[in-house]
Amino acid sequence: MNHTASVAASEDLPVHRHLIRHWRDYYELCKPGVVALMVFTAVVGELLAVTAEVPWRALTVGNLGIALAAASAAAVNHLVDRGIDARMARTRGRPIPSGHIRLPHAIAFAALLGVAGLGLLYYLVNPLTALLTFGSLLGYAFVYTMFLKRATPQNIVIGGAAGAAPPVLGWTAVTGSVDPNALLLFLIIFTWTPPHFWALAIHRQADYARADIPMLPVTHGDRFTRWHVLFYTLLLVAVTALPFATGMSGWLYFVGAMVLGVVYLGYGVAMLVSDSASLPMRSFGYSIIYLMALFALLLLDHYLPIMASALGG
Structure with a gap:
């Protein structure tokens, strides 16, 4: 069976079997290395915000929400950059340009991660952290990826604000203030x-x-x-x-x-x-x-x- 037929056959699978077969591709959409570094800096922000007591809610629910929102932004980045990725040797094997994951599935996955992450932060942490996380998600996934990256050589300088947000998000998850x-x-x-x-x-x-x-x-x-x-x-x-x-x-x-x-x-x-x-x-x-x-x-x-x-x- 050739690659195209294999992908088509995979798309005919029930949702749960499709996810099991392609879990590595969905995992790659999340850019786990980048998300892990962001969560680590968020953890530092959370722990520096207190003097002795451990902020368990922020460390558990807060970091889960931040991680899900960051993974959603990463998946949107994959979606928007699929044409660029297909032309670059470093990225042409990514899940979307390689055809392992179709656009509707990637869109649904990114939306699910984003809604879940922001929902956790809003209802179980505090609205300020959810709002700042939403702004960070928009900044990276849309302002940087869709506009700045293609518009100016200073893209990473301006767009770096979104990636610098996690320790602030961690801090606000504990204190409710900046x-x-x-x-x-x-x-x-x-x-x-x-x-x-x-x-x-x-x-x-x-x-x-x-x-x-x-x-x-x-x-x-x-x-x-x-x-x-x-x-x-x-x-x-x-x-x-x-x-x-x-x-x-x-x-x-x-x-x-x-x-x-x-x-x-x-x-x-x-x-x-x-x-x-x-x-x-x-x-x-x-x-x-x-x-x-x-x-x-x-x-x-x-x-x-x-x-x-x-x-x-």
């Missing part, structure tokens, strides 16, 4: 996003050019983008000092953040002085480790004094 410290977490991820993504864009420049997407390396060249990676990394290191400067965190976080930042700056400098084809992806890989370690340091710095006080008491 705190300045939560906005600092937002600012860190917002500043981190351009050098993180532009490293990948340098590596995939030919793919983006073929798909006619105006990513910075396509419109302004490789060298120009490498300089911007370095400039934004410098700005990021300065921004990561703000939690210490404002008293939100202490020396443990600050020293760790500066060490992590120096390593990240090293990648930025290396990308300027070396034409190694592997450096952009090594920088991209480190950027993920960097963000996770940075947020882990915020947690450690926040809870070590509490634990020490509890043990001492």
